[in-house]
Amino acid sequence: MATPIVFLVDNGSLRAQAVIRLRVLAQALSERIQLPVEPVSLLHSCKVPIRELAGVPATIVKRRLREYLDLGMREFICVPLFLGPSLAISEYLPRLIEEFKQEYPDLNVRIAPVLAGVDLEAPDRRLAQILAQQVRALWGEAESRVALVDHGSPIVEVNRVRNVVAGQLAEELELSVGAVLPCSMERRPGAAYAFNDPLLQDLGQINQFAGGRLVLAMFFLLPGRHAGLGGDVADICDQLLTTGAFEQIETTPLLGEHSLLMDILEDRFDAVWYSAGA
Template structure:
């Protein structure tokens, strides 16, 4: 049986590794196979005292340990929305380096969470559910049918990337979610898009608006509320408690006290994410 890794990009925040471990444990129970939580970078710098006394593993170190034990076959389950540079450059480069020491390695990489062009219906359902739940907090009303038609000022936010194919994933996902909104009686135009950060220059305009600029524009237009929907899997320096997005939203609300912002849960907080990962694992094992 190949060694199975659930792999993310990595973070210096302990909560990211703890949540990655939680996903791996749930998936291990669901699948009956041992799933190892591993990050591409960064997580090995988190103090063990913040990780319940267990060190976090980065890709190169974990692979060296397994290869030293004689393991040669691996399956990677990417916790990535699309084919980021971590999958197209970092991992292949690391494998080349490892093979120089350990010889040939067999690695199969499962589909990303939202592979283009087909996408992933379960992920669009997760985003849709988070929009409705977050909007209900804004409306402070439990009658969903009443509020669907009133939905507005919803923004889907990802990190931002200099790579167009990464932004294309968000755009494709947003369009599918708009279709779901329309199917359920909501205004599809209510859902807009933004990035947490982006590089300056017209060549990066494909990213769209910065979240901070989008929020300020809404506040200055006289709007009183907005819903920020996180296209992030795990907590870390950007999303979750103490992250950049909360800081951005808090700063805007301090500047515009009448403007209230609600932030959605992370993708990993929805049970359907494990279902997607389980399907990815089942598919690659069968093929």
């Protein structure tokens, strides 16, 4: 079997720091698996100004796949930098591949499992272990409430992953069941998406939870418009402090900054690489 082209695939961002961090992870994964790994986004990143990316433009899967197909390449592995089965990776990417197969019937793209793994009812425990290490580093001696925040998803399965990981985090921290409150940065309007509640901005309205010190476990991978310095989560935290909902809020680093994430990515690559008899 021909050596495949390997993509590390994220959703994409208009922020340069997300592209730069994706490149760091792709290089680290390349060193692990001893194959070149290209950082490629599904959408958006090709619009980031080149001057913000050290003169090296970002690219997207559709464009990069086309370039390789024109060169005669047919074997690819996509390693998703996604926590759960977002529509971007469960529907958009497979549909894009099928469109290319109409023109290139011999195209073979293997998509590795998402970071949570195959069993979404039992997500990879290492995600909770990363968060637990990060939370403990912020805990100190003062009693703290712990919440786990993600972006918020229209997909129940993605939300379920977050909620289960919140329970796993409570276990890792040796807290009681339900002690870690899962919440969303935002959600779509309407009762159909109420499974995302509570919102981060509303934590101050939960009487038994508000007040004192909050440690916020960030269920985000890369910096960008929502997470990281100056992101939406930081703005919401500032509002919670301004209104007196909490006396102090500490946020963990992003998951993409932790070395254990590379172990998970390597395992996801191996799952498709060795299953094909490589």
